[in-house]
Structures are given as structure tokens and as C-alpha cells.
Amino acid sequence: MQVQSSFKGASSFGSLYLVPTPIGNLEDMTFRAIKVLESVDFICAEDTRNTGLLLKHFDISTKQISFHEHNAYDKIPDLLDLLKEGKNLAQVSDAGMPSISDPGHDLVKAAIAENISVISIPGASAGITALIASGLAPQPHIFYGFLPRKAGQQKEFFQDKLAYPETQIFYESPYRVADTLKNMLSVYGDRQVTVVRELTKLYEEYLRGSISELVAALSEKPLKGECLIIVSGNDGQLSSSEEDSDDLDILSLVTQLIEAGKKPNQAIKQVAKDYKLNRQEVYNSYHGID
Template sequence: MQQQKSFKNMTVGKLYLVPTPIGNLEDMTFRSVNTLKEVDLIASEDTRNTKKLLNHFEIETRQLSLHEHNVKERVPELIDMLLSGTNIAQVSDAGMPSISDPGHELVLTAIKEDIDVVALPGASAGITALIASGITPQPFLFHGFLPRKTNEQKIALDQLKEIQAALIFYESPHRIVKTLSNMALVLGENRKVVLCRELTKLFEEYTRGTIKELIEFFNEKTIKGECCLIVEGHDGFSEMSALEEELSLKEHVDLLMETQGLKNKDAIKEVAKKRGLKKQEVYKEYHIE
């Protein structure tokens, strides 16, 4: 067990997790600006990108890069500096550090070394999109980026399809239609979804509808900018997706065993429930040689 009193221990440095704007620079808080001015060092995902922010707010604090390609070498170096009394602010290119961005390794190591980790509140694309989406916001599950490969993406979506909570995804604009198509197959084409694009920027846009409607709307269009998908949660009623409807009974049972880790008898029971059949019918069909 460990208890942190964030502003009591002054013998070592502190690690500040500082959010940065997701588009509009005016979303930078006074506290974030002051913290970046007062710390001894800023650990940045991309020092060139952060330099633009620092110049805008006339912040002259030195930077050091911390990204996915140098994290193993850089974390021990930063921890040594913190232990010697250096105060460090960690920032990502946009939004909250560690959320779909590198940096969590530094937090874990700092906690292990009894270094205070102080998070500042600020901009987060997922929460910003959720509260304006029109999708019921509570409860919600933040997933971030889905796998890129189609089969892996379908498996990930299958594991989420019965969750009764709003689902938050980040996605590349070039993969939106493909991802929505996989969602239609696994989650069902009538689920409500909102594509939130270019949040806080001049071309901010919310497109609301069913998964089917958004596929049809964006199918022939070029999508640009940062994108976030908000998908409504499962309504609690068991129903088959378009993907499942195309499967034979045996294929359906095998799919549930593979994607949900169900045992044979449990998968048969679930298939029977979804298709309105008796378990014996599904069992008999599944075990036919």
C-alpha cells in the first residue's frame, strides 16, 4: 500500500502531468502555463511540436524528448533527475499525457520510486466529444484506437458489443468508413454513432446518425482531421449482428468460442438464445460430422 500527499514531500522532485490543447490554444489553463514556466524541465512527446506551444505562451523552460522510441533509455534518466530534486512536467502533443500517447511508463516508475505524480486537469478529446455527442454519457468506456487489421478489429469489437455503456474510439480519418463497416457487422448497423471531427478547431464538426447512415454519408467523401467516434452502448437486449446472421450454426458457435472465450456448451447456449432455438437443436447441428 502507498499513500501520496502531493505537496508534502519536498525532498525529491515532482512529476507534473500537464494537458495541452487539442486544437484551440485558448484551452490552455493558467495553471498549466504557470507549471510549465516553473518546472526545471519539460519531457515532451515531440519537442518541435511543443516548442510552438511554448513560444506562444513565452515559456523558456528546457525540453527533453520522451516518446515511444526512446522510452526505455529516457525513463531511467528522468527518474534520476527527479530523485535529485528536479521538477519535471510531462506533456504529449495534444490532450492528456498517457491517454493514447506515450508516458505511462514514466508514471509507473515514478510511483515505484515514491516520487509524487501530480496530474493537472485539462483538455481531453474523448470526454469533449462525448458530452456534446447526444449519446447517453454515463456510464462510458474509453477504448482509444482499435486494431488496424480487419480480423483483429472485429474481435475487439465483438468483446465490446454487449457493454451497456457509451464507447469512445479514436480513429484515423482514412480508416473511418472501414471501421464503421466493421462496426455495422459486429455491433449492428442501427446503433447510434457520432463522428466528432476537428474538435475545438475552426472546422469542428459533429455528424450524428446510425452506423448505416454514416457509412452511406461518408462512403464517397474524403474525411480529414482528427476524429473521434462515440458509439451508443448495448441496450441490454440480445440480438444478432449482421455478421452473425450470415453464419451457419456451427460457425456461429465457433465465433463465440473464439472471440468471447466461451466453452462449447456456453457458446451453444448463447447461440440458441440469440436465434430463438432450443439448445438441443444447436447442439445436434454443431456435432454433426
């Protein structure tokens, strides 16, 4: 067992501060975060150019150390040496809380193993910020970060999480959101989902609705900017899988595309192509033909 007294008790070691940075709007930087960045000996930055702009904005002159996924293995021993010498370090990511999608977690584990204090500063977090305005149940929830990129791996991932009752939070590239929602629909069925883009920025936007509604909307208007996907958890009824898609989902998908301006045959063709379904079966489902 290990007990960390962050601010009381003598120690010859320095402390590792985990400092959140704005996810878009610079006004989301906290007074405490600025104070810590001004007072530490070094700032370990994921991208020194990006962090340099932030430091310049707040007139902070603390020296930076480049620390990212490609050099973390080599840098961690040096950073530990600095901490053991009594230097205080701050670790930041390009946006939001550190240690989520950067190598900060490995540094945290290494510091804890050496009995070095690790102090987390509260601040901006994209997942929680989006969740509480999504309209979906904020608790319980699960944050997963980035999804696998390949369709097969995504569907396998969703299949593993199919029965989870918690609201699920994902980060995703705007170029993959539409395909990810299609993969999600094929496994989860037509759950409620919220897609958030450009959080805290001028073009912040929330798209709320069923998965099929968003799939249809995005086929006409692709997304731009940084995105999150928040999807409701299982309500007690397991969805049919891709191999056992029900007619209601198909009917809804075709209808949404028609309402978006496509002709019925065009909509049927697109649904069949997007979900790798037999075109005649999609046609029959839409027209109610047994």
C-alpha cells in the same frame, strides 16, 4: 499501501507534473498549465518541435527533453535520476492529456514505484469533450483509445464488447473511419453513433445518426482531420453477427446509398462488396424477394 501528499510534507525528491495541452484551440490552455510549464526544471515532450511552438506562443523558455515511445525505455532511468535530485519535471503529449496515447504511463508507474509525487493537472481531453456533446449517454462510458487496424482484429474486438451497455469512445484515423464503421455495423448492428472531427478547431464537425446512415454519408464524402467515434452501448438486445446479418440492415444500407445519389444496382453492388455479402442475396433483400 502508498499515500501521496502532493503539496504537504517534506521531500527531497522533485515532482512529476502531467500537463495537458490544447487539442486544437490554443485558448484551451489553462492558466495553471502555463504556470507549471514555466516553473518546472524540464519539460518531457512527445515531439519537441510541436511542443516548441506551444511554448513559443506562451513565451515559455523551459528546456525540453525528448520523450516518446521510441526512446522511453532508455530515458525513464535518466528522468527518475533528475526527479531524485530534486528537479521538477512536466510531461506533455502533442495534444490533450498525457499518458493516454504516449509512454507517459510507464514514467508514471516508475515514479510511483520510487515514491515520487505524480501530480495531474486538469485540462483538455478529446474523448470527454466530444462525449458530452455527442448526444449519446455520457455515463456510463468506456474510453478505448485507438482500435486495432486490421478488419479481423477489429471485428473480434467488437465481438468481445458486444454486450457492453456503456457508451464507447474510440480514436480513429480519418482514412479508416468508414471501414471501421462497416466493421462495427457488422457486429453491433445499426446503433446510434457520433463521429467527431477537428474538435475545437475551425472545421469542427459532429456527424450524428445510425451507423448505416454515417456509412452511406461517408461513402460520398470521406472525412479529413483528427477523428473520434462514439457509439451507443448495448440496449439489452444482442445484435446479429456478420454471418447472420438481418435484412433490415441491408435494406437500410442500400436505401441510404440510393438517397445519396446512387442507382439501385450500384448501391446493391457496393453494399455486397463492402460487407462481403452475396450480391444476389442483397438484391433479394432490397426487393423483398424470399
